[in-house]
Amino acid sequence: MTSLHLLHLSRNAPSSPYLLSSFFSPFPLKTLNLKSKHTSPGPALCVLQWNRKPELAGPTPRVAVITSGKGGVGKTTTTANIGLSLARLGFSVIAVDADVGLRNLDLLLGLENRVNYTAIDVLNGDCRLDQALVRDKRWSNFQLLCISKPRSKLPLGFGGKALIWIVDSLKSGPSTPDFILIDCPAGIDAGFITAITPANEAILVTTPDITALRDADRVTGLLECDGIKDIKMIVNRVRTDLIRGEDMMSVLDVQEMLGLALLGVIPEDAEVIRSTNRGYPLVLNKPPTLAGLAFEQAAWRLVEQDSMKAVMIEEAPKKRGFFSFFGG
Amino acid sequence: MASTSVTSGLLRLRALSPNHRIGGRVVKIRGKLRFGCPNLKWGGGRSKLRFCVRAVEVSEGSGGKREKNAEEVERGVADGGGEIARFMGAISALPAVRLMKKSVSNNFAIGAFFAILIVVVAVREIAGKKQRYEQHGSVADLVKRGQIRSDRRSISGPLKYDDPFNNPLVKVSKSNSTVEMCGKVYRLAPVTLTEEEQSVHQKRRSRAYQWKRPTVFLKEGDPVPPDVDPDTIRWIPANHPFATTATEIDEDLAQNNVYQKEGIPFRIKAEHEALQRKLEALQNEQKLNKIAIDPNNVREFERPFKSFSKPQEQVDRNLSSNQPNGVAKAPESERVLDLAENSSAADE
Numbered sequence: 134m135t136s137l138h139l140l141h142l143s144r145n146a147p148s149s150p151y152l153l154s155s156f157f158s159p160f161p162l163k164t165l166n167l168k169s170k171h172t173s174p175g176p177a178l179c180v181l182q183w184n185r186k187p188e189l190a191g192p193t194p195r196v197a198v199i200t201s202g203k204g205g206v207g208k209t210t211t212t213a214n215i216g217l218s219l220a221r222l223g224f225s226v227i228a229v230d231a232d233v234g235l236r237n238l239d240l241l242l243g244l245e246n247r248v249n250y251t252a253i254d255v256l257n258g259d260c261r262l263d264q265a266l267v268r269d270k271r272w273s274n275f276q277l278l279c280i281s282k283p284r285s286k287l288p289l290g291f292g293g294k295a296l297i298w299i300v301d302s303l304k305s306g307p308s309t310p311d312f313i314l315i316d317c318p319a320g321i322d323a324g325f326i327t328a329i330t331p332a333n334e335a336i337l338v339t340t341p342d343i344t345a346l347r348d349a350d351r352v353t354g355l356l357e358c359d360g361i362k363d364i365k366m367i368v369n370r371v372r373t374d375l376i377r378g379e380d381m382m383s384v385l386d387v388q389e390m391l392g393l394a395l396l397g398v399i400p401e402d403a404e405v406i407r408s409t410n411r412g413y414p415l416v417l418n419k420p421p422t423l424a425g426l427a428f429e430q431a432a433w434r435l436v437e438q439d440s441m442k443a444v445m446i447e448e449a450p451k452k453r454g455f456f457s458f459f460g461g
Numbered sequence: 462m463a464s465t466s467v468t469s470g471l472l473r474l475r476a477l478s479p480n481h482r483i484g485g486r487v488v489k490i491r492g493k494l495r496f497g498c499p500n501l502k503w504g505g506g507r508s509k510l511r512f513c514v515r516a517v518e519v520s521e522g523s524g525g526k527r528e529k530n531a532e533e534v535e536r537g538v539a540d541g542g543g544e545i546a547r548f549m550g551a552i553s554a555l556p557a558v559r560l561m562k563k564s565v566s567n568n569f570a571i572g573a574f575f576a577i578l579i580v581v582v583a584v585r586e587i588a589g590k591k592q593r594y595e596q597h598g599s600v601a602d603l604v605k606r607g608q609i610r611s612d613r614r615s616i617s618g619p620l621k622y623d624d625p626f627n628n629p630l631v632k633v634s635k636s637n638s639t640v641e642m643c644g645k646v647y648r649l650a651p652v653t654l655t656e657e658e659q660s661v662h663q664k665r666r667s668r669a670y671q672w673k674r675p676t677v678f679l680k681e682g683d684p685v686p687p688d689v690d691p692d693t694i695r696w697i698p699a700n701h702p703f704a705t706t707a708t709e710i711d712e713d714l715a716q717n718n719v720y721q722k723e724g725i726p727f728r729i730k731a732e733h734e735a736l737q738r739k740l741e742a743l744q745n746e747q748k749l750n751k752i753a754i755d756p757n758n759v760r761e762f763e764r765p766f767k768s769f770s771k772p773q774e775q776v777d778r779n780l781s782s783n784q785p786n787g788v789a790k791a792p793e794s795e796r797v798l799d800l801a802e803n804s805s806a807a808d809e
Contacts, residue, residue: 234703258727286705289678354670392662429625445647
């Protein structure tokens with residue numbers, strides 16, 4: 134009922150999409166044009182449960198590398214959750230696990246038993262590219278491609294080129310994906326160079342601690358040297374209670390140090406570990422968790438090429454009055 | 462001073478002074494209840510229960526311990542409405558109550574009784590929990606056996622909520638100053654980063670990090686090729702865990718493999734063709750060997766239904782020669798051969 138009502142509104146009131154997108158998107162005119170393209174009524178739209186859909190900005194496929202420099206900050210978790218969020222929003226997504234030596238994305242997605250072929254097998258001619266893509270059964274518009282098996286070695290002579298070929302091949306396929314997300318390995322070694330080669334934009338994942346920030350700054354510098362200018366950051370594992378007590382850097386402090394636009398702020402959540410254990414990404418949890426919601430919001434902004442305009446700050450608890458003991 | 466009143470089984474004890482106490486032995490509940498079959502008198506006939514309450518006032522005012530029997534109430538509940546009496550009787554028949562009567566210190570007995578009771582209950586609970594924990598056949602076992610998917614447990618279907626910015630769990634206030642997420646209210650602080658600041662950071666980084674993407678990967682010890690910028694060389698150690706400079710496959714071939722959309726993959730096809738060639742070579746060798754041995758001699762040693770080496774033309778010729786006269790006229794051995802041929806064809 135809600136979706137029908139809102140669709141009706143969006144069709145009859147041309148000002149409504151402008152108002153909505155102006156709050157979330159810095160490019161209201163562009164989104165307005167895109168919206169006018171997508172307003173063709175169709176029977177499939179009526180069953181959608183979304184009040185509104187994010188407007189895809191930029192040419193497709195959008196090739197984004199998710200990197201950090203430092204290990205253990207949540208690159209793979211971010212890739213899994215943003216990828217599935219995008220799939221839930223109705224976009225076709227291919228997640229590439231470019232972490233050659235230590236791949237984990239398949240584990241996080243619960244697809245580890247379904248990876249038979251990798252990109253190395255495609256290069257060697259053991260299988261075709263479409264055979265190496267593992268389709269997620271939960272969201273069929275999400276596919277996974279692993280670069281290599283844990284014990285195989287990537288020939289670096291054309292490591293970066295191979296990813297470019299793969300992206301080109303996916304572009305020219307029958308169904309071009311909307312997003313190609315590349316999960317980058319930690320460090321700035323050969324794997325990093327391979328992973329960033331085909332990317333047009335980057336999502337930098339960092340945590341609000343000084344070690345991660347130094348690495349993030351270095352990686353941002355390398356990405357900019359390589360010609361990737363569209364870099365947005367996700368600040369992960371934020372604890373608002375520690376920030377309130379000034380034991381942790383605030384998100385605004387992090388932004389001041391790195392000077393990057395914010396794509397999302399993910400609070401620390403014990404559910405992340407549980408979801409990893411289950412192989413069921415956080416954004417699919419029911420009821421949704423705080424971190425899951427934050428990933429959803431970040432995915433939404435990624436689609437619209439938007440960034441955060443405000444950050445959440447935990448307020449000090451109200452002082453309890455004298456009569457609070459009695460419920461006052 | 463203590464006052465005691467008994468009204469139809471309802472006993473009230475009222476202490477008037479904190480110095481007064483009621484001794485452990487002063488309240489006596491006595492009853493007779495016989496459960497032996499011949500002597501069972503529960504609910505039938507006249508009950509001989511005796512309910513005796515004795516309140517003792519103890520005063521410690523003048524130094525010496527003085528006990529005074531303040532009141533002794535004895536009442537025999539004899540007639541029909543004796544539900545309470547029966548209950549009292551049941552209580553008095555309990556071994557613990559008997560023990561209380563007999564023991565010197567009733568307080569100690571009651572305390573011990575409750576302590577034992579608590580211990581027994583706790584032990585039973587722990588034992589039960591352990592048993593439940595060890596019990597097999599739960600849904601977890603099905604997950605272990607791979608019969609059901611653990612990730613689908615407690616999740617009925619894929620979740621679809623309306624909007625990550627506006628749903629029952631995320632509510633932005635009308636003034637855009639606060640947001641409520643998962644029941645907790647947060648204040649919204651505006652982002653202060655400007656485009657100028659961003660460009661300043663970019664310039665700082667471009668000064669700090671001079672980097673060229675490596676395009677040439679060399680194994681440590683390899684000579685640097687001419688016309689190659691040394692900044693674009695990446696030196697890879699020989700024992701690198703996942704990177705290698707050695708390539709088994711040609712670059713153009715690898716590219717073709719990636720761009721292949723349909724058909725049999727290159728290596729599978731190549732391996733298949735190689736096997737085919739090997740097989741053909743083997744068959745040729747076998748033919749050569751067969752030529753050396755006289756096939757007629759071989760056929761004599763073979764059983765009739767195994768003689769598949771007989772050429773099809775010959776069989777057809779035999780059939781066509783026998784056809785005008787009917788199948789029944791064919792020799793027995795030939796018919797067996799035909800059946801064997803047909804069955805092999807059906808299997809194929």
